[in-house]
Amino acid sequence: MxxxxxxxxxxxxxxxxxxxxxxxxxxxxxxxxxxxxxxxxxxxxxxxxxxxxxxxxxxxxxxxxxxxxxxxxxxxxxxxxxxxxxxxxxxxxxxxxxxxxxxxxxxxxxxxxxxxxxxxxxxxxxxxxxxxxxxxxxxxxxxxxxxxxxxxxxxxxxxxxxxxxxxxxxxxxxxxxxxxxxxxxxxxxxxxxxxxxxSIAQETFAQEPAVGAPGVFRSLLTALFALAEKGTADQVLLKARDALAFAHKQGWADQEVAVRLVTAGAMLKDQRFDAALNHYQHARTSAEAARAAQHPAGGQLVLQTWFGEAAAHLAAGQPEHAAPCYREAAQLAAALPNPPMLIEALRMASFCHARAGEPEDALALGRQALAVGERLKPEARPMTTLPLLGFELLKLVEPERAAEIEAVKHGLDREQAQHYVNTEERAAALETAGDPVALKQLERQHAEQEGLLVQQARQRADEVAADGTPAFMALFVQARTLLGADWPLVLPGAIAKAPPVPAGGTAA
Known part of the structure; x- marks a missing residue:
């Protein structure tokens, strides 16, 4: 066999x-x-x-x-x-x-x-x-x-x-x-x-007889995914044409959405922004048809198309066109409901308005997202983009003060990185001796020093925030209350890590 x-x-x-x-x-x-x-x-x-x-x-x-x-x-x-x-x-x-x-x-x-x-x-x-x-x-x-x-x-x-x-x-x-x-x-x-x-998946489907329409479409979709990863944009378009025609003939609106989304992604990667927008918009037509037919994932499919179209506008340098798409996504996410995606849609709409030079609209949308976050369980909030949103709003209110807090975070990152290196070097030196007591003591000292570094950095960040305007301090307190004491310095997602220090140089 x-x-x-x-x-x-x-x-x-x-x-x-x-x-x-x-x-x-x-x-x-x-x-x-x-x-x-x-x-x-x-x-x-x-x-x-x-x-x-x-x-x-x-x-x-x-x-x-x-x-x-x-x-x-x-x-x-x-x-x-x-x-x-x-x-x-x-x-x-x-x-x-x-x-x-x-x-x-x-x-x-x-x-x-x-x-x-x-x-x-x-x-x-x-x-x-x-x-x-x-x-x-x-x-x-x-x-x-x-x-x-x-x-x-x-x-x-x-x-x-x-x-x-x-x-x-x-x-x-x-x-x-x-x-x-x-x-x-x-x-x-x-x-x-x-x-x-x-490649293995394609070989598998080629070897196995395609049973009925699902088998044929599975082979088409697998080939499309492979081309999207390794092929050219033109190759993706050719394969997508076959897959779309087959899915349309079968009346599979949800699969038409899948093909369109993959194709749009390939167009974005090739910076064919108009083509990507066209596929996202056609995908939404199919997604709306699936939703109207009571497809269980119909609403989520429509939501994906709004996010995709908005991303294409942003990639093309058109935040003013992306913002309405994110607003549409927010309305749909609220109706589904999908709170994490609602927060992200509002955050991105806020981001686009800020990029377009409309800070008041950006702040209003950001505050709506914070209000959604308040309805989530505390343990669920850090798993959304609320940590990033909170800091983005601080940058809108007082950019210079937010930059000071960012500098505190980057200073903490560098101190932690150096402390980590020192601990690893000492651990390697203790490898030969194999002294269990010394190793446990080193691990304990590492944890204690980590805690001290965080405590000192948090105090510096709090002092910077306390000197801000009432609007800045109100947002800082609101986000801290929502996300806990680890925000914005320790909680992942709020502030990007410090860039690596160039060899022989110092960080800017």
Whole structure:
């Protein structure tokens, strides 16, 4: 039986893995892959747990803890290793293995080397597991340089561990390990597995018979998405024409909207603003038809078209034309209702009026958005664009004073960044000694200093605000009441982070 495209990719990944494993001196396999290949890598790691033609006979453990700082990350990985083993007792016993390995994470220092030692101890205790493979897939990385330094330390520790291997995917949209890939490290093998998800989807649909109209349209839409990502605007237009004709023939107004939105996005990317506007407006006609036919998502589809058209006007440098679109979006979001989108529509309408030199209209719309925010639960407010709106309104009332608060925020960012670097350097220096007490003390000192820096910056920002006009102070207090004490300095989304300081220079 012929393999489908996903299965063929799993076979390719297995072959790549086996070529790495055949090099006894290598410890870390770096897979440089497109972002949309992550799911396939996760799939490959998952199938290693089962008997299948794609299984290597090695034991893969995926570690997806977020990387905030190296001490906490090392601790999280040790805990995850212990948790994985505890959850595997029944599987081991079914394989005739006694689940008697003892590993207490808290008894080991919170270091990269202690994590590797734990892996090596497990591999030694259960040789039947084959190579023990730690797949490092952090869900988030707070600092790319610190993450790369931690990977370098874990690689160094893995050198003597003959049964331990490390698999580290590095994704093309935000690569973090380029220096390691280019260093020609003797313990590292670098591979570029071909894992484009859109190509695989197209191959899958081409191989499978298209069953009825849905199958045909699925193939058309998949090809359109692939072209929107990698093709030219003209190629997108040609494929969109086929997809639109097919969807229209079937009476699928909602799918016509989908095709139009993808096409409009491609036109925007190519700076064909008039063409983008045309597609957004036609999309709205189809969306209104879907809404009239009681489509459950009809209103949301119409809303998307208003936001899209407004974005096209803004991209074309026409905020005066974008503002009415955002006002229409606000009316619809209020009727649906969709409070987060209502806040965003009002915020963007305010932004457009400010850009067009109409500050009073901008302030009025911004205050409407704040009023909507007051009706939300406190925990939901930071998940909207209220943090950004609050600071934008301050800039409308007193631009210079808002700039002073922004400078306080950027000063805090730089102080925190330097403090972070200092802590990571000290953590790396403590790696060799592996003193658990010293590491915990360092982590505690880091947290205390972080709190002190925030407290001092908040006091400075409050003093700046207190010297403002009554209108400025009223808005500041209203936003602070809505969003809590972390606004505007700590709460994400309010003020952009400070730009990086140029090498050998100082920030402006």
């Amino acid at each position: 012929a393999l489908n495209p996903v299965e063929r990719k799993l076979v390719e990944l297995l072959q790549l893995w086996e070529s790495f494993r055949a090099e006894p001196g290598k410890r870390l396999l770096l897979w440089q892959a497109p972002d949309n290949g992550k799911r396939l890598i996760e799939c490959f790691c998952e199938v290693q747990r089962h008997a299948s033609p794609y299984a290597s006979g090695d034991t893969f453990i995926v570690f997806d803890a977020a990387f905030e700082q190296s001490i906490g990350y090392s601790r999280a990985l040790k805990q995850a290793l212990a948790g994985h083993y505890a959850a595997s007792h029944e599987d081991l016993e079914r394989e005739g293995l006694k689940a008697d390995w003892r590993f207490e994470p808290e008894e080991q220092p919170d270091t990269a080397s202690a994590f590797v030692q734990g892996l090596a101890a497990l591999a030694t205790h259960h040789p039947a597991l084959g190579h023990l493979v730690a797949v490092l897939l952090p869900s988030a990385v707070a600092n790319d340089e610190a993450w790369a330094a931690w990977v370098a330390r874990v690689l160094e520790a893995a050198g003597p561990a003959k049964a331990v291997r490390l698999l580290v995917p590095d994704f093309s949209q935000a690569p973090r390990l380029t220096a390691l890939a280019e260093a020609q490290h003797p313990l590292v093998q670098v591979q570029q597995p071909p894992l484009d998800a859109w």
